[in-house]
Amino acid sequence: MDIQLIEGEFSNSEAVALILKMIEVKIKFHESKICKSDQEEDIKSRENKIKKLQKSLDNIRSFLNSKTDGVRMRASIHIE
Numbered sequence: 001m002d003i004q005l006i007e008g009e010f011s012n013s014e015a016v017a018l019i020l021k022m023i024e025v026k027i028k029f030h031e032s033k034i035c036k037s038d039q040e041e042d043i044k045s046r047e048n049k050i051k052k053l054q055k056s057l058d059n060i061r062s063f064l065n066s067k068t069d070g071v072r073m074r075a076s077i078h079i080e
Helices: 010-035 041-064
Strands: 003-010 071-078
Touching: 003 010, 010 041, 010 071
Parallel strands: none
Antiparallel strands: 003 071
16 A cells, blocks of 8 residues: 655745655654664664654755756555
8 A cells, every 4th residue: 555645846945844744753753662662672773763864854955956957756655
C-alpha cells in the first residue's frame, strides 16, 4: 500500500516550510520515545536520528537557498 504525501512544484520557501514541518513531526516522535525510554542505547540511537534529521534540514535549506527557481517534490510512504 502506498500513501502519496507530496506531489508537485513548489517555491523554494514553500519547499523548506513543508520539509521543516515533516521533520519537526519526526523529531517530536523521537523526543516522545526518548521521554518514555529508560534504555540508554535506545535514547542515544534516537538522539542520533534527531541530529541526522537536523543536519538534513540544514543541507536542504542550503541547497534551496542556492537555487533561483522552484523545485519539484514527491514523497510517499510505502507500507508492506
